[in-house]
Amino acid sequence: MEYMLEMNHIDKRFPGVQALSDVTLKVKPGEVHVLLGENGAGKSTLVKILAGVYRKDAGEIILGGQKVDYSSTNDASKLGISMIYQELNMIPDLTVAENIFINREHLKGWPKHIDWEKMNSEAAKALKKLNANISPTQKARRLTTAQKQMVEIARAISADSRIIIMDEPTASLTEKEIGELFRQIRLLSEENVSIIYISHRLNEVKEIGDRVTVLRDGQYIGTRDIKEADTDDLIQMMVGREITQFFPKCVAKKGKEALRVENLSRKNVLHDISFSVHEGEVLGFSGLIGSGRTELMRAIYGADGDVSGRVYVDGKEAKVSSPKLAVQNGIAFLTEDRKNLGAILSFPIYQNITLASMDQFSRNSVIDHQAERSRSEELFSMFNIKAPSIDTVTRSLSGGNQQKVLLARWFCRDAKIIILDEPTRGIDVGSKVEIYEFINELAGQGKAIIMVSSDLPEVLAMSDRIAVMREGRLTGILDREEATQEKIMKLATLG
Ligand SMILES: Nc1ncnc2c1ncn2[C@@H]1O[C@H](COP(=O)(O)OP(=O)(O)OP(=O)(O)O)[C@@H](O)[C@H]1O
Numbered sequence: 001m002e003y004m005l006e007m008n009h010i011d012k013r014f015p016g017v018q019a020l021s022d023v024t025l026k027v028k029p030g031e032v033h034v035l036l037g038e039n040g041a042g043k044s045t046l047v048k049i050l051a052g053v054y055r056k057d058a059g060e061i062i063l064g065g066q067k068v069d070y071s072s073t074n075d076a077s078k079l080g081i082s083m084i085y086q087e088l089n090m091i092p093d094l095t096v097a098e099n100i101f102i103n104r105e106h107l108k109g110w111p112k113h114i115d116w117e118k119m120n121s122e123a124a125k126a127l128k129k130l131n132a133n134i135s136p137t138q139k140a141r142r143l144t145t146a147q148k149q150m151v152e153i154a155r156a157i158s159a160d161s162r163i164i165i166m167d168e169p170t171a172s173l174t175e176k177e178i179g180e181l182f183r184q185i186r187l188l189s190e191e192n193v194s195i196i197y198i199s200h201r202l203n204e205v206k207e208i209g210d211r212v213t214v215l216r217d218g219q220y221i222g223t224r225d226i227k228e229a230d231t232d233d234l235i236q237m238m239v240g241r242e243i244t245q246f247f248p249k250c251v252a253k254k255g256k257e258a259l260r261v262e263n264l265s266r267k268n269v270l271h272d273i274s275f276s277v278h279e280g281e282v283l284g285f286s287g288l289i290g291s292g293r294t295e296l297m298r299a300i301y302g303a304d305g306d307v308s309g310r311v312y313v314d315g316k317e318a319k320v321s322s323p324k325l326a327v328q329n330g331i332a333f334l335t336e337d338r339k340n341l342g343a344i345l346s347f348p349i350y351q352n353i354t355l356a357s358m359d360q361f362s363r364n365s366v367i368d369h370q371a372e373r374s375r376s377e378e379l380f381s382m383f384n385i386k387a388p389s390i391d392t393v394t395r396s397l398s399g400g401n402q403q404k405v406l407l408a409r410w411f412c413r414d415a416k417i418i419i420l421d422e423p424t425r426g427i428d429v430g431s432k433v434e435i436y437e438f439i440n441e442l443a444g445q446g447k448a449i450i451m452v453s454s455d456l457p458e459v460l461a462m463s464d465r466i467a468v469m470r471e472g473r474l475t476g477i478l479d480r481e482e483a484t485q486e487k488i489m490k491l492a493t494l495g
């Protein structure tokens, strides 16, 4: 049997969108098969059909040589297909073992009752296989993101999965955790489990993948061996054109100081941080995940209490003890945690775009709907958001396109100081370039920009200066000319 899985001629339509048409995916036993494509290309839709979340409109699924038909995630899991969800659907008040065996608890005796001992020992076995130092009896609530992901993988293993789907699994993991995940993926593939892996990080894809299938606009473009495919070819397949300038940095004219932070501290989290950023400047923030960058931005934005220190806007001390005050002082913040602090999924796209700038569209408490809509239209096409119209409900957008809506929101606001926390996470290569161009444009207009990013090449290319943090401290600020990957890593790890 050459293929563990064949998906042939798959079609799927949502209202107003042909998400997939005549798509093929063929996965060999034990391989890591990468799915690549721009935001909205149909990657998540395809794997959700495989996982039984959505029903296909047409096409066939052949699993281990046999045609199968099913319509629920439960059925898919019985056939040995598991999906590690991005949202990591764990029940916080249940134990790790309970989460692993949810819906398929081990029963014994008469009347039947749950065999806790067996469940805990089976869970321990699956976790041990992954080399995970997690107790089966601890509550899921206390797990880190990486640990939750591990528990989900343990769940897939204990269900004897033949195919495990991972949709952007590394989006919120640290470098070290990514290394651990890759080790686990290799273990699984040695046991002949096939992995379907979705990611926008091409370096990562090269490292972990065996073969890759590319989708564009819901269509199948091709499948390649990763060893034989070079990055430029893959990008060309994904976006349908060549991209020559990945980082179109323009250095803008540096104006006067826009924001200055002095001795900012928050107990156990931030220690005595001082820096400034000027008009027309992009100040990058680098550091390992957990180094306190997001906490610092939240402190400047007034999102948390118990912060000491001073913030100056245009040379005057500014009270930023609440987000409302920060906004009044001309500070905008695009948050990294888009699920919780970001888009209102039940709103149409245009309302999410204008949400933070309604003052611009109202006169004497009357909203100028025409102006609101036309500004939204403008940003909608500028950001190339893939949806039927600005009235489309935000929930129905692909992950990357939901992020673009949030970016559009902060570009809609007329703020002087713009804080972007991981602005290109989950965004495809083509759209990244567009976002960089907006950043240039804003800097050109004299705005001060702070960009937190874990993507080193991005920070190096797009910043005028780079601040590096480690364990809640600012360990250094490098000029564009002197900054290198090595210098940043040194400041990020050794301080
Ligand atoms: N539940 C839904 N209702 C309506 N439309 C949907 C739904 N889910 C996805 N779509 C649409 O189907 C298309 C494909 O979306 P999908 O989520 O598969 O993209 P993706 O390749 O995973 O993108 P990303 O990289 O941004 O995650 C998009 O146009 C999206 O708006």
Ligand SMILES: [Mg+2]
Pocket: 043, 044, 045, 167, 398, 399, 400
């Ligand atoms: Mg997706």
